[in-house]
Amino acid sequence: MTINTLAKGSWHREQMSCFRKMEKVIVAMQDPDMGIKMRNQRLLITVIPHAMTGHDIIAWLIKTYSICEEEALHLSGLLVRYGYIYPLKEPRSLVLRPDESPYRFQTPYFWTSNRWPASELDYAIYLAKKNIRKQGELMEYEKTRYSLLNKRINHTWDFVVMQAREQLRASKQRRKADRIVLECQEQAYWLINRPPPGVHSVLDMGLERPNNSAGVTLIETSRKALGRNRVKSSICLESFVKYSEQYQNHDPIMQGSLPSNPWISDDTTYWTMNSEMVTIPTRLRVERWSFSFMELLNDDMGRREFMTYLEKEFSAENLCFWQACEDIKHGESSRVIEKVEMIYKNFLAPGAARWVNIDSKTMDKTLEGIRNPHRFVMDDAQMHIYFLMKKDSYPRYLKSDLYKNMLAKAIVPQETKKSVFPFVRRQRHASPSPAQAVTQATEEDGHAKGGGQAGTNSAAAH
């Protein structure tokens, strides 16, 4: 559409090899001694030379290349379908009939080429010419394409119409026979390059070749599937059951939330007690820190506690490094590079203020990656430090006094009691907390058992 499509690429693109071979065959046919016998085509008044019958073409192919008739038929069919020879009697049916039907060679300018594919502009000019020449001459599909092109390249439509007129005036300078030939050539060219709907376009190479790639893709998908990690479902279920057991007491639905579920009672104490900046955390929260290292790190308060502990142990730079890497991974794109530089300066450079201890292989890889910094360049180092902390500092933290004191200090909030006056708006329980139901049930059981015994005792006494 624009000039830019005619970039240098098309100048250097190679002509497809099948086209070059067909061109050689065509050139060989031109030889006056060894070539094809030419006849004259007789129209009503005019005589146009250089026509050949399908039968002659087949005979020549058989003779020149010593092939059988079937192959000659196939080859000549290809020549017609790719537009090197066009039929004169039925221009829209691009087949080679091995009888007396006449054919003619296409001029080299209109030979099929992948270096200079037919452009929309050319097609628009051709359709405009056809339209100007005779009003009703466009076929239905040509009319739709013409109006589509008019919409698509409307900005250059003046040019299209003017160029069409000029080309028609130029062709008027020639004699009638030549004009007929030129029109047939152009028509044949466009039947190949813009085939009518429903006709297979020979220039359409398709998405992929089905025979080869089906096997290839199958091999690829199988290989990928083999490489995937697999876990036995029994092991998976075991770990799931363990997880559920561990977290059962911490689940608000299963265990209820103390002091009360804010969604039900409109009392936001639960949230305020579990917020970040609270001085005394809840017991459940502190217990969760001992479940996994990630739980500890995800909780801001836990992270601060851990940092305090590490500062005592003089290994706080690990956690700082880990935090900085997280910041890169989840932070702004524009600042990634400067953040990486800062990390290098603070943590990785030899003699840095807070130098982290990474093994040499990872260090080399990271330093290499810092040359082209991106979001995930610190991943390996971060992983190394994470596992270092998890294996080393974290278990010691859990055994440390700091943690134990925190656990002792942690409070268990009281369940808010139902008010004596039943219609006070403040404590509207839709249903009692399941925690309370469990304790009540155990109490009732105790009472019932005691009552039963007392009853039997008294019955026995009587």
Added chain:
Amino acid sequence: MPLVNNKVGDDCTVGPEKALVDGKAQVDSLIKVVACHRHLASCVGGCTDSLQLRDELRRTREKALTLAGSICHHLTSHLRNKSLPEGQRKEMELLWVAFSSSLELLHVDLCKVFNISDIFSLANTVALVQTGLQGGGSEVAARALSLPDLNLAPNPTLPAGLESQERSTMEQEISHMDHMIEDMEMKVNVMRWMVEPHGPHGPQGAEALSSSDSASLAMFSVDEEQPGPPPPCQRSRISVLLLLVAVVLVAATLSVCIIFFT
């Protein structure tokens, strides 16, 4: 109108309307030359290919390139002039779009001719494709060069170095065109899709030039598919007319006979 920019050149001093008219005339002429060049290019490699055709092609090509160069300079200088009024700018952009489309066509034709003359050398005239054309393109070339007719006397024998020389000239011209196209895109920023043509739009707008050309393909009349109801009606109309004429003639002769014998 004050001189805006020294680099823009002398064209600024000319009135903008005249510049527009000049530009339009030049672009029209380029379109004509490109059409003729394409017509001549379609004969290359065929049986009418000859030294004369190549010569005509060369002359048309040179004319096209000189025209293109001058239009490029003219339009670039005017479109870079920031004080151009809005209406004038729109017209200039229209010319620009037409110019770049003609350059596109010309570029493709040049590349194709270069490629074909690679395959078909005039030294071996027996290998030329027998396309069925008989006449030469001298009238077309004359039309392109705006001359009444071309008087050429090409030398009958082919000088040895001429073809390779011509090939190198063509290569240079093609690369020159490439540079011109690139320069154009760099210097002037015209948004093509915003340009609105003011010709007739759509398939209904173009009127039929003349019916003499339509007779050429109608003579063929081997289109098995009917493009629409008109053709069979025309054929039947002609046959009905002939029948009527025959009947009238018969009636006239009969009446003459009756008058004579009574």
